[in-house]
Amino acid sequence: MKRTDLYKKDREEYAAEVAPAPSVRRDEVRTSDDAENRNAVQNYGRTAGYVGVGFGVLSLFMWSIILGPLAxxxxxxxxxxxxxxxxxxxxxxxxxxxxxxxxxxxxAR
Incomplete structure (x- = not known):
């Protein structure tokens, strides 16, 4: 038995209706404002990284149960x-x- 499709001549694609919208990649820079915002976000991440490593080193020597998860x-x-x-x-x-x-x-106890 040969299969016959009802909508063979239309050939529509329905996947586009449920596909996520295209997003802008983080490394794309469109204007100088975007570049400034991107640098600010990188600086916040770097500063948070420095603080986290500081807490991590301190947690090895004191208050491990508090500073460890915080780091x-x-x-x-x-x-x-x-x-x-x-x-x-x-x-x-x-x-x-x-x-x-x-x-x-x-x-220790």
């Missing part, structure tokens, strides 16, 4: 704002300090 959260924010290296280090140090707290506390 990880700030590191994630920095990572999402474009500062991949500093954000990654802050998340890594924060997670390391938090896990080491839970591993080493039973031996």
């Amino acid at each position: 990880a959260v700030i590191g994630f924010y920095a990572y999402s704002q474009g500062s991949k290296v500093w954000g990654g280090w802050a998340m890594g140090l924060g997670i390391l300090a938090t896990i080491s707290y839970f591993v080493l506390v039973p031996f």
Whole structure:
């Protein structure tokens, strides 16, 4: 038996109705205002990364249960704002300090 389509002659595409709208990539710069905003966002991410790494280093020596997760959260924010290296280090140090707290506390009590 041969298949016959009802709308063979129309050949419409329906996927465009449910497809997401095209988005502008972050690295596209259209005007000088966009360039200034992009630099400001990168500076916020870099500053957050520096603060996160500072909290991460401090969390290795004191208040691990408070500063560790705080460093990880700030590191994630920095990572999402474009500062991949500093954000990654802050998340890594924060997670390391938090896990080491839970591993080493039973031996201290």
